[in-house]
Amino acid sequence: TQLLEQSPQFLSIQEGENLTVYCNSSSVFSSLQWYRQEPGEGPVLLVTVVTGGEVKKLKRLTFQFGDARKDSSLHITAAQPGDTGLYLCAGVGQAGTALIFGKGTTLSVSS
Amino acid sequence: DTAVSQTPKYLVTQMGNDKSIKCEQNLGHDTMYWYKQDSKKFLKIMFSYNNKELIINETVPNRFSPKSPDKAHLNLHINSLELGDSAVYFCASSQGSRRFYGYTFGSGTRLTVV
Numbered sequence: 001t002q003l004l005e006q007s008p009q010f011l012s013i014q015e016g017e018n019l020t021v022y023c024n025s026s027s028v029f030s031s032l033q034w035y036r037q038e039p040g041e042g043p044v045l046l047v048t049v050v051t052g053g054e055v056k057k058l059k060r061l062t063f064q065f066g067d068a069r070k071d072s073s074l075h076i077t078a079a080q081p082g083d084t085g086l087y088l089c090a091g092v093g094q095a096g097t098a099l100i101f102g103k104g105t106t107l108s109v110s111s
Numbered sequence: 112d113t114a115v116s117q118t119p120k121y122l123v124t125q126m127g128n129d130k131s132i133k134c135e136q137n138l139g140h141d142t143m144y145w146y147k148q149d150s151k152k153f154l155k156i157m158f159s160y161n162n163k164e165l166i167i168n169e170t171v172p173n174r175f176s177p178k179s180p181d182k183a184h185l186n187l188h189i190n191s192l193e194l195g196d197s198a199v200y201f202c203a204s205s206q207g208s209r210r211f212y213g214y215t216f217g218s219g220t221r222l223t224v225v
């Protein structure tokens with residue numbers, strides 16, 4: 001069974017700080033996706049990375065896929081209260097089955 | 112216009128009852144899914160349908176039965192509800208089952224079994 005481990009589980013920071021969330025696995029994933037979920041809503045796709053070593057930027061968010069396609073990171077620069085939410089990484093395994101999710105990182109940004 | 116809509120949003124019911132959750136997507140996607148999110152926010156795949164055909168059926172009690180009347184709808188029927196079934200159930204859809212397609216999720220159905 002392919003598993004995705006996310007760290008940290010909880011993160012509470014002040015507005016303006018930088019942070020990094022990690023997503024790791026012992027298995028190779030053909031792609032990884034990052035989602036953000038707000039209370040009472042479903043997860044919303046932020047980005048998909050498919051190539052080892054790929055870096056994608058979405059405004060203040062930078063996503064990286066590890067060279068070996070076993071890990072990914074999400075870096076947020078100058079966090080804002082609007083970044084508060086649950087961040088989930090998800091991957092499609094080699095068998096091409098449905099997305100497998102990590103357990104999530106709950107981010108709280110206070111002003 | 113909501114892309115993936117689920118009804119009801121909240122469902123409170125007694126143990127032993129049978130209930131259904133409905134899901135509809137207007138994105139023209141071929142693949143639909145049911146996920147269960149537990150109290151610790153962990154999302155786990157339950158079922159996946161591609162063009163009305165069941166393609167994934169994870170280890171889920173057979174009290175749970177999905178039905179897809181057409182590729183835009185995927186309903187979930189649950190028999191003999193148990194306390195442990197309390198969770199948030201999400202419907203999702205994607206353009207296909209290939210690795211780079213993102214999923215669009217509904218806003219969830221919070222099921223509470225008392």
